[in-house]
Amino acid sequence: MIELRNVSLKYGEKEILHSVSLTIEDNTIKAILGPSGVGKSTILKLMLGLMRPTSGQVFVDGVEISSLSEAELFPIRRKMGMVFQGNALFDSMTISQNLGFFLRENLNLPEEEILRRVQEQIRFAGLEGYEEQLPESLSGGMRKRVAIGRALIFKPHMILFDEPTAGLDPVSSKKILSLISSLRQHNNLGAVIVTHIIDDVFNVADCAAVLYKGEIIFDDAAPKLHESEHPFIRSILSDKILEL
Amino acid sequence: MPVTLIRNIEKDLVYRLKDFFLTMQDFFLFGVRSFLTIPKIRRYWRDFLDQAKICGADSIPIVLVSAISIGSLLAIEVGNLLEDFGAKTMLGRSTSISVIRELGPLLMGLMLSARFGSRNGAELGAMKISEQIDALRAFGTDPIAKLVMPRLVAALIMFLPLTALSDFAGLYSAAYMAEHYHHLDPGIFWNSVYPRLALKDFVVGFAKAPVFAVIITLVSSFNGFSASGGTAGVGRSTIKGIVVSSGLVLIANFYVSKIVLENM
Numbered sequence: 001m002i003e004l005r006n007v008s009l010k011y012g013e014k015e016i017l018h019s020v021s022l023t024i025e026d027n028t029i030k031a032i033l034g035p036s037g038v039g040k041s042t043i044l045k046l047m048l049g050l051m052r053p054t055s056g057q058v059f060v061d062g063v064e065i066s067s068l069s070e071a072e073l074f075p076i077r078r079k080m081g082m083v084f085q086g087n088a089l090f091d092s093m094t095i096s097q098n099l100g101f102f103l104r105e106n107l108n109l110p111e112e113e114i115l116r117r118v119q120e121q122i123r124f125a126g127l128e129g130y131e132e133q134l135p136e137s138l139s140g141g142m143r144k145r146v147a148i149g150r151a152l153i154f155k156p157h158m159i160l161f162d163e164p165t166a167g168l169d170p171v172s173s174k175k176i177l178s179l180i181s182s183l184r185q186h187n188n189l190g191a192v193i194v195t196h197i198i199d200d201v202f203n204v205a206d207c208a209a210v211l212y213k214g215e216i217i218f219d220d221a222a223p224k225l226h227e228s229e230h231p232f233i234r235s236i237l238s239d240k241i242l243e244l
Numbered sequence: 245m246p247v248t249l250i251r252n253i254e255k256d257l258v259y260r261l262k263d264f265f266l267t268m269q270d271f272f273l274f275g276v277r278s279f280l281t282i283p284k285i286r287r288y289w290r291d292f293l294d295q296a297k298i299c300g301a302d303s304i305p306i307v308l309v310s311a312i313s314i315g316s317l318l319a320i321e322v323g324n325l326l327e328d329f330g331a332k333t334m335l336g337r338s339t340s341i342s343v344i345r346e347l348g349p350l351l352m353g354l355m356l357s358a359r360f361g362s363r364n365g366a367e368l369g370a371m372k373i374s375e376q377i378d379a380l381r382a383f384g385t386d387p388i389a390k391l392v393m394p395r396l397v398a399a400l401i402m403f404l405p406l407t408a409l410s411d412f413a414g415l416y417s418a419a420y421m422a423e424h425y426h427h428l429d430p431g432i433f434w435n436s437v438y439p440r441l442a443l444k445d446f447v448v449g450f451a452k453a454p455v456f457a458v459i460i461t462l463v464s465s466f467n468g469f470s471a472s473g474g475t476a477g478v479g480r481s482t483i484k485g486i487v488v489s490s491g492l493v494l495i496a497n498f499y500v501s502k503i504v505l506e507n508m
């Protein structure tokens with residue numbers, strides 16, 4: 001379980017988040033919606049301890065992480081997988097090295113076991129034949145699948161997706177969404193999905209939170225979005241895509 | 245009006261000073277953490293080998309070029325000067341000391357800061373803005389141990405043989421110029437080199453290598469790690485890294501010479 005409690009964040013003088021409180025339960029998929037630049041990616045980074053809030057607290061499985069040192073944060077981060085908005089694949093490593101990175105770094109597994117798991121992810125992501133390629137020679141959708149595979153391979157119990165379908169064609173994005181929903185059925189995995197695309201919310205998420213001008217204006221079951229009176233939520237429901 | 249102006253300037257100055265000291269503190273901690281992670285070298289052995297090749301083997305051409313040019317130049321110019329005093333037989337002594345103690349290491353340091361430093365700055369800066377450094381942290385890996393420490397160790401080790409190579413190439417190109425430009429007998433040249441060279445000449449030259457290695461690697465990596473603001477930001481931080489590390493190389497060159505020569 002991840003919980004933000006009254007989290008505020010400033011960049012210099014500019015306040016991005018203003019007293020945001022948000023809870024992500026285990027085994028649920030929660031979508032975070034909001035216009036561009038509102039601080040959605042920032043929220044994911046706060047959850048991983050990659051950034052520290054200006055004030056407020058962040059709890060991961062009951063542990064307050066915003067006061068921990070970098071070394072103390074590592075074991076907490078290992079419970080979570082992260083798919084970055086720009087994928088953030090290691091561009092000097094091959095696809096299989098990217099996929100096996102976490103296993104080699106953090107777990108004392110025999111090399112055969114690592115190779116077996118990497119192969120499994122390669123098949124799962126439909127990347128056969130690309131094992132020894134560098135990320136630069138892959139298409140956008142393939143890179144996204146590598147990024148997802150890299151986060152799934154160590155079986156975290158919570159996974160954070162930053163815009164998993166942005167910029168993808170409908171077929172690829174459907175594949176990725178069905179992958180995300182299958183994860184919960186098979187692996188009991190909790191997830192946070194940051195997205196611009198309202199259809200994605202209704203397709204995979206159990207509940208949704210809407211961030212607008214630094215505050216949470218909606219936090220409830222996804223279908224309840226239709227009942228909201230807030231003009232911003234009404235506008236995204238009618239346009240389907242959030243205005244930029 | 246002037247009062248508010250002064251107040252604004254004061255506020256700006258205080259802000260900048262604070263910023264400067266905070267950056268210095270960050271840099272200091274960054275340096276300490278890079279050294280403290282050296283015990284993890286076995287784990288990042290591959291990264292170390294890659295970096296050793298980049299800063300060692302791949303730097304050979306540029307070190308050779310700078311050593312040969314400084315060696316030949318010194319032989320020609322100093323030779324002309326000594327000829328006026330009729331002291332051309334001293335050519336070996338004067339050039340060898342310059343090459344081994346001062347200009348050889350200095351030019352090598354500047355060249356490596358341009359070559360190895362700029363590469364580090366640009367590579368790490370690009371990793372920073374594409375969030376690869378955050379990704380390392382997210383996957384439980386210390387980016388300083390994985391990215392900076394192997395570069396530091398590689399530079400600490402590889403700059404020593406590069407210094408030896410630079411001395412060797414500098415001296416031989418000076419000897420070549422002495423023979424072919426000033427028509428000085430090689431025996432006379434080398435005779436004025438060897439007996440006079442003292443241990444401290446080599447200590448000065450070789451002590452500079454690890455000092456430059458630390459300066460160049462840490463400054464360029466720190467600037468790469470603090471890159472922000474897209475591709476232009478990577479450019480800015482790379483340039484800043486080179487300017488600062490070149491400046492520090494110049495200063496360190498002076499102080500290492502001073503300290504070693506005063507104490508030996």
Ligand SMILES: Nc1ncnc2c1ncn2[C@@H]1O[C@H](COP(=O)(O)OP(=O)(O)OP(=O)(O)O)[C@@H](O)[C@H]1O
Pocket residue numbers: 011016034035036037038039040041042043085472
């Ligand atoms: N390093 C930084 N320095 C200053 N401001 C920043 C920095 N990083 C982000 N911001 C600001 O923080 C705000 C939130 O950024 P964030 O990336 O979290 O937005 P987002 O909701 O993920 O947007 P998008 O949907 O476009 O990805 C933006 O307005 C951005 O300008």
Ligand SMILES: [Mg+2]
Pocket residue numbers: 040041042085162
């Ligand atoms: Mg974002």
